[in-house]
Amino acid sequence: GAVVSQHPSWVICKSGTSVKIECRSLDFQATTMFWYRQFPKQSLMLMATSNEGSKATYEQGVEKDKFLINHASLTLSTLTVTSAHPEDSSFYICSASTGTGSLLAGELFFGEGSRLTVL
Amino acid sequence: GESVGLHLPTLSVQEGDNSIINCAYSNSASDYFIWYKQESGKGPQFIIDIRSNMDKRQGQRVTVLLNKTVKHLSLQIAATQPGDSAVYFCAEKGYNFNKFYFGSGTKLNVKP
Numbered sequence: 001g002a003v004v005s006q007h008p009s010w011v012i013c014k015s016g017t018s019v020k021i022e023c024r025s026l027d028f029q030a031t032t033m034f035w036y037r038q039f040p041k042q043s044l045m046l047m048a049t050s051n052e053g054s055k056a057t058y059e060q061g062v063e064k065d066k067f068l069i070n071h072a073s074l075t076l077s078t079l080t081v082t083s084a085h086p087e088d089s090s091f092y093i094c095s096a097s098t099g100t101g102s103l104l105a106g107e108l109f110f111g112e113g114s115r116l117t118v119l
Numbered sequence: 120g121e122s123v124g125l126h127l128p129t130l131s132v133q134e135g136d137n138s139i140i141n142c143a144y145s146n147s148a149s150d151y152f153i154w155y156k157q158e159s160g161k162g163p164q165f166i167i168d169i170r171s172n173m174d175k176r177q178g179q180r181v182t183v184l185l186n187k188t189v190k191h192l193s194l195q196i197a198a199t200q201p202g203d204s205a206v207y208f209c210a211e212k213g214y215n216f217n218k219f220y221f222g223s224g225t226k227l228n229v230k231p
Contacts, residue, residue, distance in 0.1 A: 004162075034218060041127050043208060044163070044221040093162050095219075103217045105153040110162035 002028045004096045006111035013084055014119055020080045021114045023094030029074035030096035032103075035067075038091040038113075050077045084118040091115050127206060129226045138196040138229075142209035142222045145190060149211035153219065154183060154194045156205045163208065166194070196227075204229045 003026040013019050023033055032051050036044040048069050050056045056069035066088075068080040077096075081088050092114045099107035132138045144152070150171040155163035169176045169183045169192075176183050182195040192209050206226045210219040 036221075043224050046218060046220055049218055091160075095162075102151075102214075103212060103219070104151075105165050105168040105219075108165075108219070110164075112162045113160065115160070 002109045004109045004111040006114045010115040012117045015085055016083055018082045019084055020078055021092055023077045023111055025075045025096040028098050031100055032097040033077040034095045035079050036093045086118045089118045127224050127226045131228045132199050134229055134231050136199055138199045140194045140207045140225045142192040144211050148213035148215055150214050151212045152192050153210045155208045158205045199229050201229045201231055
């Protein structure tokens with residue numbers, strides 16, 4: 001099956017620094033990628049939708065200047081948490097879609113997540 | 120939106136029993152629903168999906184029921200096994216929004 005790889009799988013950083021998380025589709029081209037954030041014992045919250053070559057669409061309440069998303073190619077999207085603070089500590093999960101029309105679960109593949117801890 | 124300040128409800132079942140996990144959705148425009156399983160520290164795994172023109176769909180050991188009248192979705196797992204222990208989320212998508220929003224989730228604990 002299709003594989004989505006996230007890197008790093010975990011990262012610890014100091015408050016005020018920026019952290020970049022990569023999401024790669026290893027064996028397929030992803031027309032759309034999605035970024036989610038998950039706090040402990042809570043659900044996945046959609047942060048933004050990323051389409052290759054265009055600006056990401058952010059969900060209401062998500063700061064676009066805080067969470068920079070770049071989708072430079074059909075196999076790579078990056079999420080940069082700028083000037084990270086302890087409250088940004090979370091599990092960040094990306095998903096990639098092979099579909100070009102109405103999204104189906106069978107066309108959506110999730111990465112294994114990246115755990116960010118900000119000290 | 121984000122689930123804030125809520126801890127996951129837990130369902131404990133004995134190995135071999137059937138499990139029923141419920142999910143309520145609020146968006147009447149949602150027309151496609153998915154159940155995902157998430158093990159600790161991992162990404163979600165697809166279990167089964169259902170379109171709004173159906174009220175029941177069966178897979179291997181799993182059945183999803185959809186009641187659009189009350190906006191309710193359930194996942195039934197037959198003969199639950201220890202390997203089924205995980206957190207289960209429903210997700211929804213609508214004809215006017217081409218992305219998945221996740222529900223609050225339920226932690227399933229299977230006792231051997």
